[in-house]
Amino acid sequence: MQEDEILSEFRASQALLEGHFLLSSGRHSAHYLQCARVLMDPMRASRLAAALAVKIPREIRSQIAKVVAPAMGGVIIGHEMGRALGVEAMFVERPTGTFELRRGFSLNPGDKVLMVEDVVTTGLSSREAIVAIEAAGGEVIAAASLIDRSGGSVDLGVPFFPLVALNFPTYAPDELPPELAATPAIKPGSRAAA
Template identity: 75%
Template sequence: MTENEVLGEFRAAGALLEGHFILSSGLHSPRYLQCARVLMDARRAERLATALAEKLGALRGQIDVVVSPAMGGVIIGHEMGRALGVPAMFVERPDGEFHLRRGFALQAGARVLMVEDVVTTGLSSKEAIKAIGAAGGVVVAAASLVDRSGGAVELGVPYVALVALDVPTFAADDLPPSLSALPAVKPGSRAA
């Protein structure tokens, strides 16, 4: 799937938004990809996950289980599990830190693909990778639908994204006038 085809899926779903958005990282941006909208169509989610699984190349054969962070990574994590033919589970933040819950458990040494919807700073990904390690898993790679980091994110494992989107981000105290003139919306799932 080409970058234009991937972005076409987002556009068709009304998931490529323009305005003033506060990202999970706390940074502000004039564009936002609402992955929940693009993933709400199961056939579209399957196409995107299949394309992302193909981009993993040789890493595909090294994965025993997929783990994703809740909330944003749950659907793409499930679809990646299906595309790879392995179980999928997710970590949650019941107390502010990611943990496996709901009876999920990793076998010691299980080789894990950590999957996110969007990576900007990598904070959620790093927290999820830490939780996976604490649960006995070994993260062999990370993947996301979208890399918004400008290629700057370093997760400590091989990282594959279906599409890289170079959208500027700004600190709250350094907004351009065009962005500060618009009301800010926080569409993500992280409360803090």
């Protein structure tokens, strides 16, 4: 899939929103990608995961034993990546504020893991998920996401493969342009802002 085809999938599912948004990173933006909307169509989710799997070099893809995604946003794309790669998929969640495997999920010592997210902005959730995966015995050999909003600046400590990089500007609360400052921010995501 080409970038314009990917963005077309987001627009068709009304997943590319415009307004004033407070991101889970604590930063503000005039654009928000509601990946849950683009992934609610199972066929679309499957197409996007297959396109993302192709972005991962064959030598890494062939080593992946498990896919692990952070809940909530990564659950669907993580599952679809497991399907695309032919491996088990599971997720980490934060029952007490720190990511951990639950629900009977476990990793074998040394399992080679792909960590998958829906959107990466600062990389905080991704890095926290990687710590949890490694604490559970897995070895994260790569990370992937549908969208990289970091402007190419994120460092997850492992090779990172986004399906598409979108460089919508984000702003600290004290840097808001007048048009954003004039409207209240909406918090559409699943996690409280940092």
